[in-house]
Amino acid sequence: MTDTASHLPPASAVALATALQKLATTDRLLLALDFDGTLAPFVDVPRGARALPESKAALDRLEHLPNTWVAYVSGRPLSSLEVVTEADADALLIGSHGVEIRFGRDGVSLDLSPTEQETLERLGDVLGALVDDMPGAKLETKPVGYGVHYRLVEGDRDAEVVARAREAAATVSDALTIRYGKDIIEFSIREAHKGDGVERLREYTKATAVLFAGDDVTDEDGFSVLRPADGDVGIKVGRGETAAQYRVADERAIATLLTLLAQAREAHLKSSTD
Template identity: 30%
Template sequence: MCDDGTMTDRRAPAEKSWTPLTEAGRGLLDAVAADPGSVLLALDFDGTLAPIVDDPADSAMAEESRHAMSRMDGKLAIMAIVTGREVAAVRRMTSVDEVPGLEHLVVLGQYGVERYDAASGALRDPEVPESIRIAKGRLEQLIDELAQHDPRDAGCRIEDKGRAVALHTRRAADPAHALTTAVPRVRQIAEELGLHCEDGRNIIELKSAVTTKAQALRELIDEVTPRVVIMCGDDLGDVPALDVISEWIGQGHPGARVVSYSDEQPSMADHADIICDQTEGISAFLEALADQVCSTK
């Protein structure tokens, strides 16, 4: 459980800002200021560091968040992006290798299957399974069938994520209807190919490895043995990692679950110690965090 297990101040986040909801959230900045070098900061990418866009290929990290993270780079125990995206995509969208400021960033992609360490250049990049290649073709056929059967479902698209493939309905004529229609068919494909389904905001994803962000986060905790652990996320795929933070706090350690809140996924408020107004609120939170880290002598 996290603190007393209840949301003490259930309310919407301040516009373009952030609001602590629990004792853990209210005490976080003081805990960070006490020892920045013991802090593990993990962050989801889409919907957290980057605004959700119609075409995932057009996604880009918010400059304000990048600036705040660059201020903390090298000053924390570890700062990591934990995402369902491929490492290669995140490297491109953060400009980690081209623009100075994130020289110590760690990227755990595909829910931790891939890993990139900016400081050393070390890359963990397993081969893509054949089942994912087959699933991509099956999903492409599916979106054609959906569009032909019902015009409300026209406009779905497929995103190739390397070791995963996703069906997006955000650009469909009726995104909610398209998702409801597609999900049973996608789950059937997953079962036939031995793949795992991951649900999200107007998306259902098939991945080859039954890995979660919780496993990726535990890997980081075991690696650096932090005193303070923070996880920032926005969607259902982040919940397992947020639950790790809940356990961490329940064991008496400082930390917080930081949620980039959207009306598209209102249940995420139930997993927050700090709630932010989407990516702009996350940027404001990271700036406040950086102020604490950088003010420490």
């Protein structure tokens, strides 16, 4: 385990290994996982992202076990999340930071009001104009908002992009939900976050313990609803302040941890039926 999180003190690595072993024995296990930067490396073309093969193999093993659920919790729109996760019809998906929910074959309708539709259209117009005026910036359309990506903007202009995007959005409404992620600022006409999604998943699966892993600022909402005293485990991927109990270096460390969890869960379930 020390190798999977080599930047951690050995005691922390041992604590994480112990927590995963305990997690594997819970009655009803839910894995709620961010996608980009957690299971999949970042890529220039968002729809081209895919989970590392080792993570995908471990998750396939886990989701076929009894009383074990795998869910993806992402800021991506549901339509994009379905593609990159290669989700089947029974997958549990939380998209758009909790606004969109798909529990298996049942989706959740957004039912935007005429006022919301009008605000969304105006927001798209002003942010689209901003992106057109800033080479390298990209506008991502989301079900209830937009994201302005600036990773490919040349020069040290991150603060400028963020400031101009905020100014543009403020001309449309002062009631927008604003989120900051890695090289993206997002504006939404509805309030929801990943913590809401994790709680909905917990309720739906009746999980007795939850693993949530994520790498971004928006994942802190997911960590905030975990219940460590009940066996929940939160894992932060990469650097940055976090409310998660544990931290690992990168997506490959997560792949290793998921493989170990799959092995431990299989062993526990086998021993309980022998």
